[in-house]
Amino acid sequence: MEGAAKRELIAENEALRARLADLLEQASRNQEIMSRHQAFDLEIVAASSFAQLVGTIFRALPAICGLDVVTLTLVDPGADIYMVMERLGVDFGGFPNLIWTEDGAGLALGEPPRPVLGPFDPARHGAAFPDQPQRPASVGLVPLLRNRRLIGSLNLGSSDPQRFTAGMGTDFIEHMASIIAICLENVISNEMLKYIGLTDALTGAYNRRYIDRRLAEEISRARRAGGALSLMFIDLDHFKRVNDSVGHQGGDEVLREAAARIKAELRLSDALARFGGEEFVVLLVDADQRSAAVVAERIRARMAHTAVELADGTPVNVTVSIGVAGLEHVDVKRPVEDLALQLLALADSALYRAKQAGRNRVVTCTA
Numbered sequence: 001m002e003g004a005a006k007r008e009l010i011a012e013n014e015a016l017r018a019r020l021a022d023l024l025e026q027a028s029r030n031q032e033i034m035s036r037h038q039a040f041d042l043e044i045v046a047a048s049s050f051a052q053l054v055g056t057i058f059r060a061l062p063a064i065c066g067l068d069v070v071t072l073t074l075v076d077p078g079a080d081i082y083m084v085m086e087r088l089g090v091d092f093g094g095f096p097n098l099i100w101t102e103d104g105a106g107l108a109l110g111e112p113p114r115p116v117l118g119p120f121d122p123a124r125h126g127a128a129f130p131d132q133p134q135r136p137a138s139v140g141l142v143p144l145l146r147n148r149r150l151i152g153s154l155n156l157g158s159s160d161p162q163r164f165t166a167g168m169g170t171d172f173i174e175h176m177a178s179i180i181a182i183c184l185e186n187v188i189s190n191e192m193l194k195y196i197g198l199t200d201a202l203t204g205a206y207n208r209r210y211i212d213r214r215l216a217e218e219i220s221r222a223r224r225a226g227g228a229l230s231l232m233f234i235d236l237d238h239f240k241r242v243n244d245s246v247g248h249q250g251g252d253e254v255l256r257e258a259a260a261r262i263k264a265e266l267r268l269s270d271a272l273a274r275f276g277g278e279e280f281v282v283l284l285v286d287a288d289q290r291s292a293a294v295v296a297e298r299i300r301a302r303m304a305h306t307a308v309e310l311a312d313g314t315p316v317n318v319t320v321s322i323g324v325a326g327l328e329h330v331d332v333k334r335p336v337e338d339l340a341l342q343l344l345a346l347a348d349s350a351l352y353r354a355k356q357a358g359r360n361r362v363v364t365c366t367a
Protein backbone atom coordinates (compact mmCIF):
# COMPACT_ATOMS: atom_id res chain seq x y z
CA MET A 1 0.00 0.00 0.00
CA GLU A 2 1.28 3.44 -0.83
CA GLY A 3 2.30 5.68 2.04
CA ALA A 4 -0.38 8.32 1.33
CA ALA A 5 -3.20 5.79 1.19
CA LYS A 6 -1.97 4.18 4.38
CA ARG A 7 -1.88 7.51 6.22
CA GLU A 8 -5.36 8.27 4.97
CA LEU A 9 -6.60 4.93 6.29
CA ILE A 10 -4.95 5.51 9.67
CA ALA A 11 -6.52 8.98 9.93
CA GLU A 12 -9.91 7.57 9.00
CA ASN A 13 -9.45 4.89 11.62
CA GLU A 14 -8.57 7.46 14.26
CA ALA A 15 -11.59 9.57 13.37
CA LEU A 16 -13.79 6.51 13.67
CA ARG A 17 -12.29 5.65 17.05
CA ALA A 18 -12.86 9.22 18.26
CA ARG A 19 -16.46 9.06 17.02
CA LEU A 20 -16.94 5.74 18.78
CA ALA A 21 -15.49 7.18 22.00
CA ASP A 22 -17.95 10.10 21.70
CA LEU A 23 -20.85 7.73 21.18
CA LEU A 24 -19.80 5.59 24.12
CA GLU A 25 -19.50 8.64 26.32
CA GLN A 26 -22.93 9.85 25.21
CA ALA A 27 -24.39 6.37 25.84
CA SER A 28 -22.92 6.29 29.32
CA ARG A 29 -24.28 9.80 30.04
CA ASN A 30 -27.73 8.67 28.85
CA GLN A 31 -27.45 5.56 30.97
CA GLU A 32 -26.62 7.70 33.97
CA ILE A 33 -29.60 10.03 33.31
CA MET A 34 -31.91 7.03 32.94
CA SER A 35 -30.64 5.49 36.19
CA ARG A 36 -31.23 8.75 38.03
CA HIS A 37 -34.76 8.96 36.64
CA GLN A 38 -35.41 5.34 37.55
CA ALA A 39 -34.18 6.01 41.09
CA PHE A 40 -36.48 9.06 41.23
CA ASP A 41 -39.45 6.99 39.98
CA LEU A 42 -38.78 4.36 42.63
CA GLU A 43 -38.48 7.00 45.34
CA ILE A 44 -41.77 8.70 44.50
CA VAL A 45 -43.61 5.40 44.11
CA ALA A 46 -42.40 4.44 47.60
CA ALA A 47 -43.52 7.74 49.18
CA SER A 48 -46.10 6.88 51.82
CA SER A 49 -47.35 10.35 52.65
CA PHE A 50 -48.25 13.53 50.83
CA ALA A 51 -45.44 15.46 52.51
CA GLN A 52 -42.88 12.80 51.61
CA LEU A 53 -43.97 12.73 47.96
CA VAL A 54 -44.07 16.48 47.46
CA GLY A 55 -40.80 16.86 49.39
CA THR A 56 -39.10 14.31 47.10
CA ILE A 57 -40.36 16.03 43.95
CA PHE A 58 -39.07 19.44 45.04
CA ARG A 59 -35.77 18.09 46.33
CA ALA A 60 -34.84 15.59 43.64
CA LEU A 61 -36.38 16.78 40.37
CA PRO A 62 -34.40 20.03 39.87
CA ALA A 63 -31.13 18.14 40.37
CA ILE A 64 -32.05 15.17 38.18
CA CYS A 65 -33.37 17.28 35.32
CA GLY A 66 -30.84 20.11 35.71
CA LEU A 67 -33.59 22.68 36.28
CA ASP A 68 -33.50 25.96 38.16
CA VAL A 69 -36.99 25.71 39.58
CA VAL A 70 -39.78 23.15 39.87
CA THR A 71 -43.22 24.07 41.17
CA LEU A 72 -46.37 22.03 41.47
CA THR A 73 -49.92 23.31 41.10
CA LEU A 74 -52.72 21.18 42.53
CA VAL A 75 -56.37 21.52 41.57
CA ASP A 76 -58.45 21.37 44.75
CA PRO A 77 -62.09 22.45 44.35
CA GLY A 78 -63.50 23.44 47.75
CA ALA A 79 -59.97 23.26 49.25
CA ASP A 80 -60.77 19.82 50.72
CA ILE A 81 -57.35 18.31 50.08
CA TYR A 82 -55.61 21.34 51.57
CA MET A 83 -57.80 21.21 54.70
CA VAL A 84 -57.22 17.49 55.24
CA MET A 85 -53.45 17.76 54.74
CA GLU A 86 -53.32 20.69 57.13
CA ARG A 87 -55.28 18.76 59.74
CA LEU A 88 -53.01 15.78 59.29
CA GLY A 89 -50.13 18.07 60.19
CA VAL A 90 -48.53 18.88 56.80
CA ASP A 91 -46.36 21.96 57.25
CA PHE A 92 -46.98 23.98 54.10
CA GLY A 93 -44.31 26.49 55.13
CA GLY A 94 -41.81 23.82 54.04
CA PHE A 95 -43.25 23.76 50.51
CA PRO A 96 -43.15 27.29 49.10
CA ASN A 97 -43.35 25.90 45.54
CA LEU A 98 -46.63 24.12 46.14
CA ILE A 99 -49.50 26.09 44.61
CA TRP A 100 -53.23 25.41 45.08
CA THR A 101 -56.00 26.36 42.73
CA GLU A 102 -59.70 25.67 43.03
CA ASP A 103 -60.22 25.70 39.27
CA GLY A 104 -58.16 23.73 36.71
CA ALA A 105 -59.15 26.17 33.96
CA GLY A 106 -56.83 28.73 35.57
CA LEU A 107 -53.83 26.56 34.64
CA ALA A 108 -54.20 27.64 30.99
CA LEU A 109 -53.08 24.29 29.59
CA GLY A 110 -55.82 24.22 26.92
CA GLU A 111 -58.64 21.78 26.31
CA PRO A 112 -57.76 18.93 26.28
CA PRO A 113 -54.82 19.92 28.50
CA ARG A 114 -51.44 19.69 26.75
CA PRO A 115 -47.88 20.55 27.78
CA VAL A 116 -47.02 24.21 27.27
CA LEU A 117 -43.36 24.90 26.41
CA GLY A 118 -41.54 28.08 25.53
CA PRO A 119 -40.09 31.35 26.78
CA PHE A 120 -41.39 32.52 30.16
CA ASP A 121 -44.29 34.92 29.78
CA PRO A 122 -45.35 36.56 33.08
CA ALA A 123 -48.95 36.93 31.90
CA ARG A 124 -49.33 33.24 30.97
CA HIS A 125 -46.89 31.53 33.32
CA GLY A 126 -46.64 33.92 36.26
CA ALA A 127 -49.17 31.99 38.37
CA ALA A 128 -47.06 28.82 38.04
CA PHE A 129 -43.89 30.58 39.23
CA PRO A 130 -44.93 33.08 41.90
CA ASP A 131 -42.38 34.63 44.27
CA GLN A 132 -39.36 33.36 42.37
CA PRO A 133 -36.22 35.38 43.14
CA GLN A 134 -35.20 34.93 39.49
CA ARG A 135 -37.64 34.40 36.68
CA PRO A 136 -36.96 31.35 34.51
CA ALA A 137 -35.98 32.06 30.89
CA SER A 138 -37.92 29.11 29.50
CA VAL A 139 -40.62 26.94 31.03
CA GLY A 140 -42.41 23.64 30.55
CA LEU A 141 -45.88 23.33 32.13
CA VAL A 142 -47.02 19.72 32.05
CA PRO A 143 -50.60 18.69 32.89
CA LEU A 144 -51.03 16.06 35.63
CA LEU A 145 -53.91 13.91 34.43
CA ARG A 146 -55.77 10.99 36.02
CA ASN A 147 -58.43 9.33 33.87
CA ARG A 148 -58.49 12.47 31.71
CA ARG A 149 -59.18 14.60 34.78
CA LEU A 150 -56.78 17.47 35.34
CA ILE A 151 -55.45 17.18 38.90
CA GLY A 152 -52.67 19.73 38.58
CA SER A 153 -49.60 20.76 36.66
CA LEU A 154 -45.90 20.14 37.01
CA ASN A 155 -44.08 23.37 36.27
CA LEU A 156 -40.47 23.20 35.14
CA GLY A 157 -38.33 26.33 34.81
CA SER A 158 -34.84 26.82 33.40
CA SER A 159 -32.49 29.79 33.11
CA ASP A 160 -31.52 28.43 29.67
CA PRO A 161 -33.82 30.00 27.04
CA GLN A 162 -33.29 27.00 24.75
CA ARG A 163 -34.20 24.39 27.39
CA PHE A 164 -37.93 24.46 26.63
CA THR A 165 -38.94 25.51 23.13
CA ALA A 166 -42.35 25.28 21.47
CA GLY A 167 -41.39 22.58 18.94
CA MET A 168 -39.54 20.15 21.20
CA GLY A 169 -40.77 16.64 21.96
CA THR A 170 -42.76 16.16 25.15
CA ASP A 171 -42.88 12.35 25.46
CA PHE A 172 -40.31 12.27 28.22
CA ILE A 173 -41.79 14.97 30.45
CA GLU A 174 -45.30 13.64 29.86
CA HIS A 175 -44.18 10.19 30.99
CA MET A 176 -42.62 11.73 34.12
CA ALA A 177 -45.81 13.74 34.79
CA SER A 178 -47.97 10.62 34.43
CA ILE A 179 -45.97 8.79 37.11
CA ILE A 180 -46.12 11.84 39.39
CA ALA A 181 -49.90 12.11 38.83
CA ILE A 182 -50.47 8.46 39.81
CA CYS A 183 -48.31 8.84 42.92
CA LEU A 184 -50.12 12.05 43.90
CA GLU A 185 -53.52 10.46 43.48
CA ASN A 186 -52.43 7.49 45.58
CA VAL A 187 -51.02 9.44 48.51
CA ILE A 188 -53.94 11.89 48.48
CA SER A 189 -56.52 9.09 48.66
CA ASN A 190 -54.51 7.31 51.35
CA GLU A 191 -54.31 10.49 53.41
CA MET A 192 -58.05 11.09 52.91
CA LEU A 193 -58.79 7.57 54.16
CA LYS A 194 -56.49 8.09 57.12
CA TYR A 195 -58.31 11.34 57.89
CA ILE A 196 -61.78 9.78 57.62
CA GLY A 197 -60.65 6.97 59.95
CA LEU A 198 -59.60 9.52 62.54
CA THR A 199 -62.51 11.92 62.45
CA ASP A 200 -66.14 12.06 63.42
CA ALA A 201 -68.40 12.51 60.41
CA LEU A 202 -71.05 14.60 62.21
CA THR A 203 -68.89 17.29 63.79
CA GLY A 204 -65.59 17.07 61.88
CA ALA A 205 -63.82 16.73 65.26
CA TYR A 206 -61.35 13.88 65.71
CA ASN A 207 -62.57 10.54 67.02
CA ARG A 208 -61.51 8.44 69.99
CA ARG A 209 -58.90 6.49 67.97
CA TYR A 210 -57.12 9.71 67.11
CA ILE A 211 -57.11 11.03 70.68
CA ASP A 212 -55.88 7.72 72.10
CA ARG A 213 -52.94 7.80 69.70
CA ARG A 214 -52.23 11.49 70.08
CA LEU A 215 -52.51 11.35 73.87
CA ALA A 216 -49.81 8.68 74.03
CA GLU A 217 -47.55 10.75 71.72
CA GLU A 218 -48.08 13.95 73.66
CA ILE A 219 -47.53 12.27 77.04
CA SER A 220 -44.21 10.84 75.80
CA ARG A 221 -43.20 14.24 74.45
CA ALA A 222 -44.25 16.08 77.61
CA ARG A 223 -42.33 13.59 79.71
CA ARG A 224 -39.18 13.92 77.60
CA ALA A 225 -39.26 17.70 77.45
CA GLY A 226 -40.86 18.24 80.86
CA GLY A 227 -43.77 20.12 79.23
CA ALA A 228 -47.32 20.49 80.50
CA LEU A 229 -50.37 18.66 79.16
CA SER A 230 -54.05 18.72 80.14
CA LEU A 231 -57.24 17.00 79.24
CA MET A 232 -60.86 18.14 79.31
CA PHE A 233 -64.00 16.06 79.28
CA ILE A 234 -66.94 18.14 78.05
CA ASP A 235 -70.51 16.84 78.22
CA LEU A 236 -73.64 18.61 77.01
CA ASP A 237 -76.15 18.92 79.87
CA HIS A 238 -79.53 17.23 79.63
CA PHE A 239 -78.97 16.50 75.99
CA LYS A 240 -81.75 13.95 76.03
CA ARG A 241 -84.15 16.84 76.66
CA VAL A 242 -82.67 18.75 73.70
CA ASN A 243 -83.31 15.76 71.45
CA ASP A 244 -86.78 15.38 72.87
CA SER A 245 -87.67 19.00 72.21
CA VAL A 246 -86.07 19.65 68.79
CA GLY A 247 -85.71 16.13 67.43
CA HIS A 248 -82.61 14.11 66.66
CA GLN A 249 -81.72 16.24 63.66
CA GLY A 250 -81.95 19.42 65.74
CA GLY A 251 -79.78 17.66 68.33
CA ASP A 252 -77.22 16.94 65.62
CA GLU A 253 -77.13 20.63 64.71
CA VAL A 254 -76.51 21.49 68.36
CA LEU A 255 -73.64 18.97 68.52
CA ARG A 256 -72.06 20.49 65.40
CA GLU A 257 -72.34 24.01 66.78
CA ALA A 258 -70.98 22.94 70.18
CA ALA A 259 -67.93 21.41 68.45
CA ALA A 260 -67.39 24.61 66.46
CA ARG A 261 -67.63 26.79 69.60
CA ILE A 262 -65.23 24.59 71.56
CA LYS A 263 -62.77 24.60 68.66
CA ALA A 264 -62.92 28.38 68.42
CA GLU A 265 -61.54 28.61 71.98
CA LEU A 266 -58.58 26.31 71.32
CA ARG A 267 -55.11 26.73 69.93
CA LEU A 268 -54.08 25.03 66.70
CA SER A 269 -51.89 22.60 68.62
CA ASP A 270 -54.81 21.43 70.79
CA ALA A 271 -57.03 18.56 69.66
CA LEU A 272 -60.77 18.21 69.94
CA ALA A 273 -62.42 14.81 69.68
CA ARG A 274 -65.97 13.59 69.94
CA PHE A 275 -65.97 10.57 72.19
CA GLY A 276 -69.37 9.41 71.01
CA GLY A 277 -72.79 10.71 71.99
CA GLU A 278 -72.75 14.20 73.46
CA GLU A 279 -69.31 13.95 74.98
CA PHE A 280 -66.15 15.69 73.77
CA VAL A 281 -62.55 15.43 74.85
CA VAL A 282 -59.96 18.17 74.40
CA LEU A 283 -56.24 17.64 74.62
CA LEU A 284 -54.40 20.83 75.50
CA VAL A 285 -50.73 20.82 74.64
CA ASP A 286 -48.36 22.95 76.74
CA ALA A 287 -51.13 23.83 79.19
CA ASP A 288 -51.17 22.91 82.86
CA GLN A 289 -54.42 22.25 84.69
CA ARG A 290 -54.81 25.89 85.76
CA SER A 291 -54.59 27.27 82.24
CA ALA A 292 -56.78 24.45 80.91
CA ALA A 293 -59.41 25.42 83.50
CA VAL A 294 -59.37 28.99 82.18
CA VAL A 295 -60.01 27.72 78.65
CA ALA A 296 -62.73 25.39 79.98
CA GLU A 297 -64.45 28.30 81.70
CA ARG A 298 -64.42 30.29 78.42
CA ILE A 299 -66.07 27.33 76.65
CA ARG A 300 -68.67 26.93 79.40
CA ALA A 301 -69.53 30.64 79.33
CA ARG A 302 -69.73 30.74 75.54
CA MET A 303 -72.22 27.88 75.50
CA ALA A 304 -74.29 29.21 78.41
CA HIS A 305 -74.54 32.81 77.20
CA THR A 306 -75.53 32.30 73.59
CA ALA A 307 -78.32 29.99 72.51
CA VAL A 308 -77.62 27.75 69.53
CA GLU A 309 -79.76 28.80 66.61
CA LEU A 310 -80.99 25.94 64.45
CA ALA A 311 -81.29 26.23 60.66
CA ASP A 312 -85.02 26.92 61.01
CA GLY A 313 -84.30 29.75 63.48
CA THR A 314 -85.25 27.86 66.66
CA PRO A 315 -83.03 28.94 69.57
CA VAL A 316 -81.79 26.11 71.77
CA ASN A 317 -80.33 26.84 75.18
CA VAL A 318 -77.71 24.31 76.05
CA THR A 319 -75.04 24.27 78.72
CA VAL A 320 -71.98 22.09 79.24
CA SER A 321 -70.26 20.50 82.22
CA ILE A 322 -66.49 20.17 82.04
CA GLY A 323 -63.95 18.08 83.96
CA VAL A 324 -60.29 19.10 83.72
CA ALA A 325 -57.15 17.15 84.65
CA GLY A 326 -53.48 18.03 84.14
CA LEU A 327 -50.48 15.77 83.78
CA GLU A 328 -49.07 17.23 87.01
CA HIS A 329 -51.63 15.10 88.88
CA VAL A 330 -50.38 11.75 87.61
CA ASP A 331 -47.29 9.76 88.42
CA VAL A 332 -45.21 10.39 85.29
CA LYS A 333 -42.88 7.48 86.02
CA ARG A 334 -45.58 4.98 85.05
CA PRO A 335 -45.89 3.57 81.51
CA VAL A 336 -47.40 5.91 78.90
CA GLU A 337 -50.55 3.76 78.40
CA ASP A 338 -51.24 3.86 82.17
CA LEU A 339 -50.76 7.61 82.25
CA ALA A 340 -53.16 8.13 79.37
CA LEU A 341 -55.84 6.03 81.08
CA GLN A 342 -55.22 7.73 84.40
CA LEU A 343 -55.51 11.20 82.89
CA LEU A 344 -58.76 10.26 81.11
CA ALA A 345 -60.15 8.78 84.35
CA LEU A 346 -59.24 11.89 86.36
CA ALA A 347 -60.92 14.23 83.85
CA ASP A 348 -63.94 11.91 83.68
CA SER A 349 -64.38 11.86 87.45
CA ALA A 350 -64.04 15.67 87.58
CA LEU A 351 -66.81 15.80 84.96
CA TYR A 352 -68.93 13.48 87.09
CA ARG A 353 -68.51 15.85 90.03
CA ALA A 354 -69.50 18.81 87.82
CA LYS A 355 -72.71 16.98 86.92
CA GLN A 356 -73.35 16.09 90.57
CA ALA A 357 -72.82 19.68 91.64
CA GLY A 358 -75.60 20.90 89.35
CA ARG A 359 -74.12 21.01 85.79
CA ASN A 360 -73.09 24.10 83.76
CA ARG A 361 -69.76 24.27 85.57
CA VAL A 362 -66.05 23.46 85.36
CA VAL A 363 -64.51 21.14 87.95
CA THR A 364 -60.76 20.52 88.13
CA CYS A 365 -59.03 17.42 89.36
CA THR A 366 -57.92 17.55 92.98
CA ALA A 367 -55.94 14.30 93.09
Ligand SMILES: Nc1nc2c(ncn2[C@@H]2O[C@H](COP(=O)(O)OP(=O)(O)OP(=O)(O)O)[C@@H](O)[C@H]2O)c(=O)[nH]1
Residues within 6 Å of the ligand: 202, 235, 236, 237, 238, 239, 240, 241, 243, 247, 248, 249, 250, 251, 252, 255, 276, 277, 278, 355, 359
Ligand atom coordinates in the same frame (compact mmCIF):
# COMPACT_ATOMS: atom_id res chain seq x y z
N1 LIG B 1 -78.91 14.15 68.22
C1 LIG B 1 -78.04 13.28 68.69
N2 LIG B 1 -78.19 12.79 69.93
C2 LIG B 1 -77.32 11.91 70.40
C3 LIG B 1 -76.22 11.47 69.63
N3 LIG B 1 -75.52 10.59 70.38
C4 LIG B 1 -76.14 10.49 71.59
N4 LIG B 1 -77.23 11.30 71.61
C5 LIG B 1 -78.19 11.46 72.67
O1 LIG B 1 -77.59 12.09 73.80
C6 LIG B 1 -78.41 11.78 74.93
C7 LIG B 1 -77.52 11.49 76.11
O2 LIG B 1 -78.35 11.33 77.21
P1 LIG B 1 -77.85 11.01 78.65
O3 LIG B 1 -76.57 10.21 78.57
O4 LIG B 1 -78.98 10.44 79.43
O5 LIG B 1 -77.42 12.36 79.27
P2 LIG B 1 -78.06 13.80 79.25
O6 LIG B 1 -79.49 13.79 78.87
O7 LIG B 1 -77.18 14.66 78.38
O8 LIG B 1 -77.92 14.22 80.74
P3 LIG B 1 -76.63 14.62 81.56
O9 LIG B 1 -75.42 14.20 80.74
O10 LIG B 1 -76.72 13.86 82.82
O11 LIG B 1 -76.67 16.07 81.73
C8 LIG B 1 -79.30 10.60 74.55
O12 LIG B 1 -80.61 11.07 74.39
C9 LIG B 1 -78.75 10.17 73.19
O13 LIG B 1 -79.76 9.70 72.32
C10 LIG B 1 -76.10 11.98 68.31
O14 LIG B 1 -75.17 11.66 67.55
N5 LIG B 1 -77.02 12.87 67.89
